Amino acid sequence: MRGVAPDEKLFLMSDQTQSGTPAPLTVTVGQYLATRLVQLGAHHVFGLPGDFNLSLLDQMATVEGFHWVGSTNELNAAYAADGYARVRRGLGALVTTFGVGELSAINGVAGSYSEDVPVVQITGMPTTGARAAGTHLHHTLIDGDYDHFLRAYREVTVSATVVKAQTATRDIDAALMTALRESKPVYLGIPSDVATLPVHAANLRTPLVAASSDRNELERFTAMLAETVARHDQVTMLVGSQVHRCSLEAIVRQIADHDGVYIASQNMSKAVLDESHPASLGTYMGAFTRVDEARAAVDDAPLLVLAGTVMSDFLTGFFTQRFDEDAAIELGLTTARIADTTFYGVRLEDSLRALHVVLGQTPRAEVLPVGHPSVAVAAAPLAGEPLDQEFFWAAIQGWLRPGTTVIADAGTSFYGALDLVLPDESDLLGQAVWSSIGYTIPATLGACLAQPKRRSVLFVGDGAAQLTVQELATILHRGFTPVIFLLNNDGYTVERKIQSPSAVYQDITPWDWTLIPAAFGAADRVVTASVGSQDELAEALALAHENTEKAVLIEVRLPEMDSPRLLTVLTEGIAAAAAKR
Structure with a gap:
């Protein structure tokens, strides 16, 4: 069977295509995989091209409902797929190339494993023949062993499989079902020659469903x-x-x-x-x-x-x-x-x-409401009065609107957001267990794609943002309009609070954050502001509500050693425990 050209779309949801003509009896392995992902709601697949995944991507791109989302690096692709899966409450997926690409993504996939997120990591691999012969190809360790990275992924997934020609549909379905059943990431390695092989399409008539209880x-x-x-x-x-x-x-x-x-x-x-x-x-x-x-x-x-x-x-x-x-x-x-x-x-x-x-079967008395945390209300802003964490989060409490996806990076941002009383129909997205800084900018891309009609509000520290800020370019060029609060406190405040606050390793290089969108060629798609006083913050918050057709990036300049209430008590606990060891 010839491969389908990338501009020909294949629709395989039923026995007949939308035009009424019979659906094909066979599809390629790449088309089969893409169709399964679409059936499961993972319409957007993140990643980067590489020579070992190009044939796979060409086949996947022919499937109706499949949307490629090119990321700036593989780690960001893994974070974006994770955020996508969390917000849409289903599968996320990414495609990398063998070796260099999949290793760049492994930290993000490990975070998905740690926090029970069903992400499908798909790696385009060298041909079956090259693997069998141990050919010394690029992106390998030049030792003839092609399973180094497969073994690594077995440590951070619940299923790691190299898809074989004879069992391709079974391999793919089993992996996807495992991800759904266990709510954990899975790994699929697909050799480039296997990606284009024909397989029976009959199974695609019945979408996969999650396992039922005994x-x-x-x-x-x-x-x-x-x-x-x-x-x-x-x-x-x-x-x-x-x-x-x-x-x-x-x-x-x-x-x-x-x-x-x-x-x-x-x-x-x-x-x-x-x-x-x-x-x-x-x-x-x-x-x-x-x-x-x-x-x-x-x-x-x-x-x-x-x-x-x-x-x-x-x-x-x-x-x-x-x-x-x-x-x-x-x-x-x-x-x-x-x-x-x-x-x-x-x-x-x-x-x-x-x-x-x-x-519902046994009557019981109505419980008395337990006192909720008092909602901090910011005092009237004072002109020229420097910002601190207490005033900032109190101002955010009064500014947030119902139906918001709040996204907060590990550290200052996450523990500040935790103390908020979120408005109704809102969510908090963050990595409390894996706590990999920089996760949230790519995760915001995933969240925006998963719920494009809902505005995201991101809180991210300056140190965290320097890891993954490239993905802001993807967010802006796709026309999404999140509000981003860049909390600039000149380095790693969490670590400063725990130990050695003046150590050189706590410092980061200073950036001009408001110029970043222009460097990404997206200055016309975003409104920027840099605030360091209470009255400047009030003006910027009003600006964010007024500008709903553009993204808003607000740099918030805060004292180096200042931290939100919850982070203060947590870091004091960590420091005390460390002192006893």
Whole structure:
């Protein structure tokens, strides 16, 4: 079968094409993969071309609904695919070339693994013959071993496969199903000769679906859950990021509407329930929870349900949670547990639905709203008064609008954003566990593509931005209009707060941030401002609301050692722990 020219679009969703003519009996491996991604909602695929993936990309580009998003480097492509997957609650995908490309992306894929994000890393590889012969090609280590990087990816994915000609469709489907089932990244290596081989298209008539729960196990779990819940007048649920990954926010809202229920979130799932809801406890972080009553409602809950949670240091306030995990009901991605009984094959979406049904079967008293954190309101701005973190975040609190995707980079930005009470129908996107600085600028690209009608607001530090700011060019040239707050505090403030604040390694080179868009050839697509005083910030915030047809980049000049409240207490804890070692 000849390869389809890149300008010929292939549509394979049913037995017939849109024109009514029969769909092809065969497609190429590249077309098969692209069609599966489109069927699963991953219409945008990020990456860079390289000689070993060109044939693959030529085939993928022929599929209707497939959109290529060229990134400025492979690490940014991995971050963008991750952000895309998080915001659209589904798969993200990237394509790299063998060796140099895939190794550049591996940090981003590792972050997806750490934080349960289903990303498909697709690598275009040398031909099957070259691999078998161990030919000394470029992008290899010149030792005849073509599996070095495959082995590396096995450490940061749940499935790492080199697609074979004889089993190509099975290899692809199995990998994609694994990503969906486990909510983790997978790796597909596709030799350039395999990418253009014909395979049967019949399987494409039936889109892949996520695995279902084991019916018997789900029935056993539901019965025991009903007995347990019936014994308690109050239930508190702590919600983790895996609820977001499975797009289960609506079920959480239904559970919150039952009497006798409180809902708290971990910081990676902040605002999974609108923080104005009477049942909301806000964000739980152990000893660093802002409201004592909210912490007590979790730690001292008569019945605690852990839904899709992760018990890492930053999510538990450095393990200062007081509740007993073993005594809690635990609802995981693929298992559920009540006391010492584990129910295998019970998926999170089904266990949450079971909880919703069970709560409706037993009457209980309405809970009293727990005091929410006080909403900081910025004082009237003073002309010429220098900015600090406290005033900045108080001003942002009053400026944010409902329905906003708030994106915050690791460090000052993330922990400042965590203390905000987000307006209704808003989300917080960040990397609380992997905490790779620079993640958020490419992730903003992914978020904008995933939800193009929703405006993103990005907070990123100067040190973090210097890693990945190139992807701002892609954002601007694609016509997206986020508001970007570049927090310039002359270096790595988080590390300064932990240890050796004056060390030379804490410094970064100074940039003129407001000139960056012009250097990217996009000065006409963005409004810029640089602010260092309270009145300048107020003017810039008004400017951002007024300019909705363009992106807005605001450099916020802040004191070097100043930090938001939550970051201050966290870094003090880290420094104290380090001093004891």
